Amino acid sequence: MLMKIHDKFIDKLDFVKRNGFIPVVVQDIKTKDILMLAYANRIAIENTVRTGNAWFWSISRNKLWMKGEQSGNVQPVRKILLDCDSDAILYMVDSDKPACHTGNRSCFHNMLE
């Protein structure tokens, strides 16, 4: 499903609103846990569609990156969803590896007590 670039879908996205990148929520497709939040620009989403793995744009490092390019914890993307005002997307991924650089399964592991 993700092997073809879907320009119409990507054209809908509102990259202008947030200076060329949009937030991406990453959710485990099996457990529905939220794993991380990162950002993508158009090329990151095209790479995700083309390769089937999650790509992002790092605002702090000002570069494209593939999740797992260093750690090996790649995130195969099974579904991509767009929100109602086209300025946020959701990658539903099929991976049971740690998503967080701390080794935690999810980046959202600190609770308000």
Add this chain to the structure above:
Amino acid sequence: MLMKIHDKFIDKLDFVKRNGFIPVVVQDIKTKDILMLAYANRIAIENTVRTGNAWFWSISRNKLWMKGEQSGNVQPVRKILLDCDSDAILYMVDSDKPACHTGNRSCFHNMLE
């Protein structure tokens, strides 16, 4: 749990990185569906903690808003989680009402086909 303002938690958040607001993922605590993505500033999070309902900052309207203030579809917040680099948060809400202004349960209802 949410009736007291937890300044230490809020002080950890990195509001500077994105011009004073941070992205908030809203997840249904029961079904784990992702309902929406919006933004919050410090006051929005304080209001959420104080009232127990989800508050946000609207970047386009440049104002604080409580989810459901117009529609009645308020979102009681049961847990608030902070991500590893303190620049994104997660509201886990207990509400079965539509989260989207279109009447859909989730704002993420458009799939890449």
